[in-house]
Amino acid sequence: HAKRVSTRSRIYDASMGEFLQQKQSKIERLGQAIRNEGLALYYQPQFDLYTGELIGAEALCRWDDEVWGQVSPVEFIALAEERGLIRELGDWVVRNASAQLREWNKDKDRFTGVLSINVSAQQFDSPYLVDYFLNSTKDIPTERLGIEITESIMMRYPEQAMKLLARLRERGYSISIDDFGTGFSSLSYLSRFPLSALKIDRSFVSAITTDKHNMSIVSTIIAMAKNLKMNVVAEGVETEEQAELLRNLGCHSVQGYLYGKPVSAREFEQAWLS
Ligand code: C2E
Ligand code: CA
Ligand code: CA
Ligand code: CA
Numbered sequence: 065h066a067k068r069v070s071t072r073s074r075i076y077d078a079s080m081g082e083f084l085q086q087k088q089s090k091i092e093r094l095g096q097a098i099r100n101e102g103l104a105l106y107y108q109p110q111f112d113l114y115t116g117e118l119i120g121a122e123a124l125c126r127w128d129d130e131v132w133g134q135v136s137p138v139e140f141i142a143l144a145e146e147r148g149l150i151r152e153l154g155d156w157v158v159r160n161a162s163a164q165l166r167e168w169n170k171d172k173d174r175f176t177g178v179l180s181i182n183v184s185a186q187q188f189d190s191p192y193l194v195d196y197f198l199n200s201t202k203d204i205p206t207e208r209l210g211i212e213i214t215e216s217i218m219m220r221y222p223e224q225a226m227k228l229l230a231r232l233r234e235r236g237y238s239i240s241i242d243d244f245g246t247g248f249s250s251l252s253y254l255s256r257f258p259l260s261a262l263k264i265d266r267s268f269v270s271a272i273t274t275d276k277h278n279m280s281i282v283s284t285i286i287a288m289a290k291n292l293k294m295n296v297v298a299e300g301v302e303t304e305e306q307a308e309l310l311r312n313l314g315c316h317s318v319q320g321y322l323y324g325k326p327v328s329a330r331e332f333e334q335a336w337l338s
Contacts, residue, residue: 106326210238215247233258266300
């Protein structure tokens with residue numbers, strides 16, 4: 065009996081060791097990717113649900129590695145946070161997104177919407193990101209740029225987050241709450257934060273036409289946003305039925321595969337800016 069246990073634990077040790085080794089290799093390659101232009105930003109369009117006008121784009125990070133293939137941002141962002149690479153990665157996103165905006169608007173304003181970048185909770189545990197953002201985007205009109213943060217940021221560092229967001233909002237940058245409805249933020253908090261928009265999480269949008277409960281949640285979020293003078297963006301819109309229902313409920317803006325998937329800057333230009 066004792067022998068069997070030790071065999072099992074040896075197997076466990078071996079696979080655990082391999083797992084850690086793979087993770088270490090992934091982290092090293094991610095670090096290289098950040099430093100050597102191995103990452104890319106993809107852009108997903110956002111539209112006014114009533115006029116059909118292009119009103120913005122969300123920048124989404126991509127990593128296609130020679131060894132690991134296409135790694136999901138959910139995985140590599142978590143890895144970057146865990147291993148202290150998130151600052152470098154976040155800087156790269158800010159630099160890249162702003163460079164893209166400069167290029168698009170070099171001769172004439174081809175992109176007149178708001179380009180939003182994603183920011184994770186850890187990037188808000190110090191003023192660093194906001195300082196970096198403000199310093200490296202000085203030459204870009206502030207109404208062209210926005211950030212998307214999750215409710216967890218407001219919950220984790222309410223006082224600090226409020227101060228940092230106020231600095232951005234005062235200057236005219238948009239601030240959207242991402243995945244809204246999944247984080248249980250308190251409503252009194254919500255009204256105290258300087259927010260521009262709520263993004264209704266995809267999980268609510270995808271069930272909107274089939275589940276009455278879901279529809280009431282979405283309808284409540286839209287009404288609440290109106291009262292707080294905020295815009296509402298529905299994310300993950302995939303069908304005409306969802307779009308129609310969202311329009312009837314008074315949702316302003318949409319983003320999703322029905323309109324366009326996240327694509328490279330070149331493809332985005334061809335599809336939406338020419
Ligand atoms: P998110 O910010 O909620 O981004 C929306 C995700 O939904 C994206 O996944 C997008 O490709 C996907 N999506 C958009 N429309 C549809 C649709 O109609 N149907 C479906 N099924 N999916 C849709 P993606 O690009 O894999 O990103 C996943 C998450 O990774 C993002 O979720 C965000 O939290 C994080 N992320 C991505 N880029 C960055 C970044 O530059 N910085 C940080 N901190 N996080 C990032
Ligand atoms: Ca987002
Ligand atoms: Ca989202
Ligand atoms: Ca999400």
